[in-house]
Amino acid sequence: xHAISQQLSPTTGCGGIDIxxxxxxxxRCFQSLPGTKFFVVAEPGSxxxxxxxxxxxxxxxxxxxxxxFYEVEMPIRCELFDLSLTQLILKDKAMLGSx
Amino acid sequence: xxxxxxxxxxxxxxxxxVCLHYHVWYRPLTTLSPQQDQKLMFGLLFSLRSFTVKMDPxxxxxxxxxxxxxxxxxxxFHAFTTNTxxxxxxxxxxxxxxxxxxxxxxGDLREALRYIYSNIxxxxxxxxxxxxxxxxxxxxxxxxxxxxxxxxxK
Numbered sequence: 001x002h003a004i005s006q007q008l009s010p011t012t013g014c015g016g017i018d019i020x021x022x023x024x025x026x027x028r029c030f031q032s033l034p035g036t037k038f039f040v041v042a043e044p045g046s047x048x049x050x051x052x053x054x055x056x057x058x059x060x061x062x063x064x065x066x067x068x069f070y071e072v073e074m075p076i077r078c079e080l081f082d083l084s085l086t087q088l089i090l091k092d093k094a095m096l097g098s099x
Numbered sequence: 100x101x102x103x104x105x106x107x108x109x110x111x112x113x114x115x116x117v118c119l120h121y122h123v124w125y126r127p128l129t130t131l132s133p134q135q136d137q138k139l140m141f142g143l144l145f146s147l148r149s150f151t152v153k154m155d156p157x158x159x160x161x162x163x164x165x166x167x168x169x170x171x172x173x174x175x176f177h178a179f180t181t182n183t184x185x186x187x188x189x190x191x192x193x194x195x196x197x198x199x200x201x202x203x204x205x206g207d208l209r210e211a212l213r214y215i216y217s218n219i220x221x222x223x224x225x226x227x228x229x230x231x232x233x234x235x236x237x238x239x240x241x242x243x244x245x246x247x248x249x250x251x252x253k
C-alpha cells in the first residue's frame with residue numbers, strides 16, 4: 001500500500017503514507033533511513049505523535065540495534081526494549097493527563 | 100503561469116469501481132495511463148478500507164482481510180497524508196466514492212467533500228435527465244461549479 005500510494009502521487013518525491021486518519025483511530029508512520037517502518041495507532045486528535053515516534057525510534061536504536069544478540073529482520077524479543085517502551089507510553093499518558 | 104493552488108486532482112467512483120469522473124487541476128507527474136491510474140486508485144482505496152477495519156482498535160476483529168466492506172459497515176478512513184500529497188475520501192451510503200488529492204498542508208476536507216457531493220454532484224449530475232447512472236460523465240456546469248467552489252477552499 002505504501003508503494004501504491006507512491007505511484008499515485010501527483011508530484012515526484014513521494015515517500016509513502018505518513019498519516020492515515022480513520023473514524024475511530026489515527027495511524028502514524030515513521031520511516032527510518034534503511035526503510036524500517038514504525039507505526040503508532042492512536043485516538044483521533046492525538047498530539048505529539050511525531051515526537052513519540054522519534055523517541056520510540058531512539059529506543060529501538062539503543063535497545064535493539066545495539067544489542068549484540070539481536071539478528072536484523074527477526075522479531076524483536078528484547079525485554080529492556082519492551083520495558084522502556086512501556087515507560088515511555090506511561091510518561092506520555094501522564095503528560096497528557098496533566099495538561 | 101498561474102499559481103497551482105492546493106488542489107491536484109479528483110476522482111469519483113461508483114460502487115462497482117467505475118470511474119465516473121476524473122478532474123485534474125495540477126498534476127506534474129503521471130506515471131500510469133488514465134485507466135491504470137484509476138484502477139490502481141480504486142484498488143488502493145479498497146485495500147485501505149479493509150486494512151482500516153482490521154486495524155480498528157475499538158472493535159473485535161471479525162472480518163478477514165480482503166472481504167469487501169459495505170459503505171458504513173465498520174470503521175472507515177477519511178484521509179491519508181504523504182510528504183507530497185493528501186488524499187481525502189468521502190464514501191456515500193450509495194457507494195459513491197469522491198476522492199480529492201490535494202497539497203499535504205490541506206486541513207480536514209470532509210465538509211468540503213460533503214458539499215461537493217450534495218451541492219455539485221447531485222445537483223448537476225444526478226438530477227440531469229441525460230445522465231446514465233453507472234457511466235462516466237462529462238458536464239460543463241459540473242466542472243464550472245466545481246472549479247468555483249474549489250477556489251474558495253484554503
